[in-house]
Amino acid sequence: MIWIDSTLVSPGRNSIYGERIVAGHRVWDPYRSKFAALLMKERNIDLLPEMRVLYLGAAHGTTVSHVADYVDTVYAVEIAPRPMQALLRICQKKKNVVPIYADALLPASYAPLIETVDLLYQDVASPLQVRIALNNRCFLNRRGELILMLKTPCVDSKQLPRIVLDESLHDLERLYTIHKTCWLDPYHQGHAAIIGEPK
Amino acid sequence: MQRYWFGDFDGAGCQKAPTDVKKLAERLSILHPDLETFVPLQWEQAIQCGFVTTRSEYIEKIRSLCFFIAQSTISSFLQRKDEELVRMVRVLDEMDEVINHLLEPLIDWYNIYNPSFSRKMSRQSDRDCITKMRKTDNTSLYSCLDGVENIISLRSVLASDVNRQATVVLPNCCALVGGIVAARLLARAGGLERLAKMPSARIQVLGAENALFSHLQVGSPSPKHGIIFQHQRIHNAPRKVRGKVARVLAGRLSIAAKFDYQRGTLVADFVEDSQNRINRIGGFT
Numbered sequence: 393m394i395w396i397d398s399t400l401v402s403p404g405r406n407s408i409y410g411e412r413i414v415a416g417h418r419v420w421d422p423y424r425s426k427f428a429a430l431l432m433k434e435r436n437i438d439l440l441p442e443m444r445v446l447y448l449g450a451a452h453g454t455t456v457s458h459v460a461d462y463v464d465t466v467y468a469v470e471i472a473p474r475p476m477q478a479l480l481r482i483c484q485k486k487k488n489v490v491p492i493y494a495d496a497l498l499p500a501s502y503a504p505l506i507e508t509v510d511l512l513y514q515d516v517a518s519p520l521q522v523r524i525a526l527n528n529r530c531f532l533n534r535r536g537e538l539i540l541m542l543k544t545p546c547v548d549s550k551q552l553p554r555i556v557l558d559e560s561l562h563d564l565e566r567l568y569t570i571h572k573t574c575w576l577d578p579y580h581q582g583h584a585a586i587i588g589e590p591k
Numbered sequence: 592m593q594r595y596w597f598g599d600f601d602g603a604g605c606q607k608a609p610t611d612v613k614k615l616a617e618r619l620s621i622l623h624p625d626l627e628t629f630v631p632l633q634w635e636q637a638i639q640c641g642f643v644t645t646r647s648e649y650i651e652k653i654r655s656l657c658f659f660i661a662q663s664t665i666s667s668f669l670q671r672k673d674e675e676l677v678r679m680v681r682v683l684d685e686m687d688e689v690i691n692h693l694l695e696p697l698i699d700w701y702n703i704y705n706p707s708f709s710r711k712m713s714r715q716s717d718r719d720c721i722t723k724m725r726k727t728d729n730t731s732l733y734s735c736l737d738g739v740e741n742i743i744s745l746r747s748v749l750a751s752d753v754n755r756q757a758t759v760v761l762p763n764c765c766a767l768v769g770g771i772v773a774a775r776l777l778a779r780a781g782g783l784e785r786l787a788k789m790p791s792a793r794i795q796v797l798g799a800e801n802a803l804f805s806h807l808q809v810g811s812p813s814p815k816h817g818i819i820f821q822h823q824r825i826h827n828a829p830r831k832v833r834g835k836v837a838r839v840l841a842g843r844l845s846i847a848a849k850f851d852y853q854r855g856t857l858v859a860d861f862v863e864d865s866q867n868r869i870n871r872i873g874g875f876t
Binding site (some may be wrong): 465473476477480483487488489490491492493499500501503504505506507508527530531549550 | 594595596619622623624625626629631632633634650653654656657658660661662664665668669804807808
């Protein structure tokens with residue numbers, strides 16, 4: 393990853409959604425992007441130029457645009473029409489992003505489009521977040537990596553975040569080996585990053 | 592056989608798909624592979640297939656297909672009638688906010704010239720209030736009031752449009768609670784399909800999310816009604832039966848929404864039966 397004076401940036405000369413430019417690089421704000429928050433806390437994660445990424449829950453595409461600065465290709469899946477419009481605008485600028493209008497819970501609808509990927513990144517607001525991660529495992533390379541941003545209030549707003557995390561990990565371990573979990577405080581409340589690889 | 596967006600693979604080799612985006616999109620929509628036996632594609636297979644010759648060409652083609660699918664699905668979504676109604680309601684709500692935001696400081700301003708003027712005591716409508724204040728000699732205050740009055744008249748035009756549109760989109764819900772309340776429920780639910788799939792308990796507290804979550808998390812009293820409180824039979828009902836009326840009304844609304852979604856026409860028997868029931872429980876005759 394590229395850091396300029398301890399500010400996380402991604403290579404890109406022009407501002408895409410209004411972010412600041414520092415020394416020819418786009419500033420990647422950890423308060424805005426969960427991926428950036430994770431990178432602030434876990435310095436040993438890296439995005440490599442040959443990587444192919446499946447990004448579930450692309451939303452307006454701000455984080456997608458930064459990931460796309462680092463890697464070869466991003467397959468960005470989003471279901472909501474309005475964020476999708478914004479995502480399409482960003483995809484017009486980033487030529488290595490493939491915008492896929494589909495429900496991440498039903499990978500069969502987009503499976504014929506997607507090649508095997510090195511990173512499965514998931515950031516969706518759904519009570520079925522764990523199921524989505526399990527359903528999409530088939531796209532991940534044997535040596536690929538899963539990064540799941542667990543929004544605990546979406547799974548169960550009554551339960552303590554820590555308990556939701558434990559339950560989710562238990563379910564995920566059916567198909568994934570979990571290496572690490574990391575709370576995204578102080579950047580994002582109630583969000584835990586789960587890092588693992590397919591079993 | 593493995594079927595991918597650019598062609599079908601079996602033991603013998605590859606059969607290339609048509610290159611036209613529209614045909615590719617149609618083909619993709621019916622593929623739906625069984626994931627148990629599905630093998631994810633390798634992009635090089637598209638070269639074997641003779642579909643593309645380079646990686647950049649591959650990405651370019653898949654992007655043009657995906658853009659086509661996304662754009663056509665978005666435009667058909669935006670043209671739906673319920674979607675337009677949702678947008679209209681959001682503008683209406685925003686106008687109410689703006690009117691309130693502007694009127695408060697304007698009254699404070701007017702108070703400088705007429706300290707005895709107060710709105711709270713006299714309980715007058717926004718419009719009456721403005722008519723009174725317009726007697727001021729201050730020209731800049733006068734024109735500000737003029738502007739707010741314009742927004743108020745815009746608002747009432749929009750409100751009747753919402754009402755009219757709601758009777759088209761939600762005939763049964765409108766018959767039960769009136770156009771504005773029905774439209775607000777629709778807007779909060781985020782569309783007719785979502786409203787139709789909601790359980791009645793959720794419809795009952797739609798719009799009271801803060802109270803609901805504080806009930807779930809810290810155990811404060813549960814909300815009895817959200818947006819449906821704006822309907823006169825709930826806010827006019829005696830306090831004791833208000834929750835009961837809200838529950839029955841929400842139950843009927845959830846059925847009405849299902850009629851609206853599936854049939855789109857008024858179901859007179861159902862509406863009449865529901866009205867009688869709600870009136871009986873609320874003690875209205």
